[in-house]
Amino acid sequence: MTLEDLLALQTLDGLEPAKALRVIGTLVDHALDTRDLELNSRVLHWAAKLEPRLTDDTERVLLDYYWANAWANVDADARQDRTQAWVWDQEPAQRQLLLLRRALTRPTFPKVPDLLQCQILTNLGNQLSYLGRFIEAREFWSRALDAMPDFWMARFNRGFGLITYARHLYDMGHRAVLALAAHTDMVNAVSSLDAHAEYGDVRLRAEFVAYAQSIAARVDLEAVSAEYNPDGFSLGEDAREQGYRKWCLQECLFLNPLNDAGPNSIAARDVMQLPTFCTLADERPVVLGLFNQLKQEFVSARWMYYEGVTSEGLHFSDRDVALYNTLDYPALGLAAEKVKLAFRMSYSLFDKIAFFLNHYMKLGIAETQVSFRHVWRDKKTKLLRPAFADTENLAFRALYWLSRDFYDEDIKDSMEPEARACHDLRNHLEHKYLKLHLMALPEPETTPSPFDLFKDDLAHSLTVADLERRSLRMLKLARAALIYLLLGMHTEEERRRAASGSDGLAATMPIHMADDLYKQRLG
Incomplete structure (x- = not known):
């Protein structure tokens, strides 16, 4: 034709x-x-x-x-x-x-x-x-x-x-x-x-x-x-640290924009901090501590994931722990739990980002009602909140569209094919029962079969490979979201300065970085 x-x-x-x-x-x-x-x-x-x-x-x-x-x-x-x-x-x-x-x-x-x-x-x-x-x-x-x-x-x-x-x-x-x-x-x-x-x-x-x-x-x-000397920096003092940092670079998981330019040693540090921001004279800069928590939880989840997927052999904490063999190739032990924790911690960061936005943008949402999926719209009108609607803040718009990749029972318009699966996984990890398997179980027969004593109808079953894949994806999404949050805050600060006409006349106060002694064991 x-x-x-x-x-x-x-x-x-x-x-x-x-x-x-x-x-x-x-x-x-x-x-x-x-x-x-x-x-x-x-x-x-x-x-x-x-x-x-x-x-x-x-x-x-x-x-x-x-x-x-x-x-x-x-x-x-x-x-x-x-x-x-x-x-x-x-x-x-x-x-x-x-x-x-x-x-x-x-x-x-x-x-x-x-x-x-x-x-x-x-x-x-x-x-x-x-x-x-x-x-x-x-x-x-x-x-x-x-x-x-x-x-x-x-x-x-x-x-x-x-x-x-x-x-x-x-x-x-x-x-x-x-x-x-x-x-x-x-x-x-x-x-x-x-x-x-x-x-x-x-x-x-x-x-x-x-x-x-x-x-x-x-x-x-x-x-x-x-x-620019991208590869002239140390990756750590021993082989274990170097292996971890190389892995983070390859997976693009450092909170550092230079990691997006390539897996070079210069990027092997989580250097991103809050942009310069203004507060009223009687307003406490509480976002400093809140961002510390977001960043620390992310890097800790990242390490737990890495430990979980690279650990070899039996950890001594698992020795002499009496567990049942359920005869469906169960994956048990500390390594599996670390990957589960990494998924849970990564997923939880998104609601905490919404908590940050609620305070920083003065949205006035009750703390018990704040969530990443719901922070953007007025609950009554269903319209975008005036603080966001039609603003030329590309990074905040990125966060909004990222939020739409998460499944929500009340909205159900997710654009991510695996959103429901990740939602169910998190729900079972937090509140129910997840069973990990070393390999995929055979598909159930379409014709009626005899009673299977060991078929576990109560569990949400998942292979180790699927859990690791979804956990890594959640880590990458969390990294992107944290960077969008910082970039969006920078754009908002520029808008506020332009609207106020302050021209940088406000008093400034430098904020010092915490010493590593605060990162050592408690007590």
């Missing part, structure tokens, strides 16, 4: 699913090129009707991708209005996140062509970054580049995410290093584009070059590069 034939179609009902899928893919691209929103609306309708007809999981991945692109066309049109772009609730953004994540988690995703995988990963990173979640977006761009190092769309967008990150930092040294890394990615993206035009729209080349030039015009990149 010619393009004219496809444009004349009014329904896809008579077409085979595979052919209908190709039609949707072609017309989505045409709608983008021509900015034909009427055609795009038709494609969105067709995608919804085609979904239940597909039986092949690989075709479902492709439909998710095309469908997300159709919503991206809607999104691109809305962004032409700058005020609309800053609205916090955006249906096109929500739809794209849902579809791209669904494609990513389908069982056949690893089997689809590398190019399609990279396109899905890159688009997901782009969407997260647009919403302010540039820290998490970097992982998806990097995954695309691991699969195809010359996939220049991912490389440029990673650079764009880094420069967005840099603009929100309040440490000028960190800002300069991230600008250098962003410029490097953008320049390399142009080189890859010239060699592999088939990976995208080559008309973007001029835009890529302009962005790289704008960074070079604002930052003395040669001076930054000459002074």
Whole structure:
């Protein structure tokens, strides 16, 4: 069929699913090129009707991708209005996140062509970054580049995410290093584009070059590069500490923006602190102690996770502890409990971040009613609170959208496929009964089977591998959330200073760092 034939179609009902899928893919691209929103609306309708007809999981991945692109066309049109772009609730953004994540988690995703995988990963990173979640977006761009190092769309967008990150930092040294890394990615993206035009729209080349030039015009990149010695720092006094810090660097788990520039030894320290902030003369700076708790709990959860997944042999505390063998490959012992604790501590940080926001933004929510999922909206009107609504605080918007990845019984609109599973896991860890298994148990038979004496209907069962994977993901989310909190606070402080017209005339008071003696054992 010619393009004219496809444009004349009014329904896809008579077409085979595979052919209908190709039609949707072609017309989505045409709608983008021509900015034909009427055609795009038709494609969105067709995608919804085609979904239940597909039986092949690989075709479902492709439909998710095309469908997300159709919503991206809607999104691109809305962004032409700058005020609309800053609205916090955006249906096109929500739809794209849902579809791209669904494609990513389908069982056949690893089997689809590398190019399609990279396109899905890159688009997901782009969407997260647009919403302010540039820290998490970097992982998806990097995954695309691991699969195809010359996939220049991912490389440029990673650079764009880094420069967005840099603009929100309040440490000028960190800002300069991230600008250098962003410029490097953008320049390399142009080189890859010239060699592999088939990976995208080559008309973007001029835009890529302009962005790289704008960074070079604002930052003395040669001076930054000459002074930056990323691998000239110690990773610790012994092999155990060095192994831990190397692992944290590789997993990008230090509270340090330089870790997002690479796994270099300079980043192996949790250096991020609160930005400069103002309080009234009679107001106590209690956020200092509160942030201490958030940061300490995160780094402690990180260490417990590491100990749990790297421990070898029987710990002496488990020796002579009489436990039953339940005959379903139970995973018992201190190492497993450390990973459980890491998950619980990481998950609990999000409500504590909401507690921080409630105080700092003077939201007036009763302390017993504060939660990460509910802090953003007025309980009665269901609208975003005035302190957040339509503000150009990208980092706080990132926190808002991150909160929507958590399952809540009262809201049920999570955009994260595993949100319910993580919610149930936390609920069982805190209040019920989780049973860990060394390996996956056989799937239950569909036909009635004899009574199984050892089948545990009371437990929430999970393999060690799944617990470790979810715990690591929760740690990474907690790290991102803590950094967004600091960056959002910095933006808010700048807004407050501009609104007050103080011009820095307020009295200043330096805050000293706590000595390590306060971190030793109690007593």
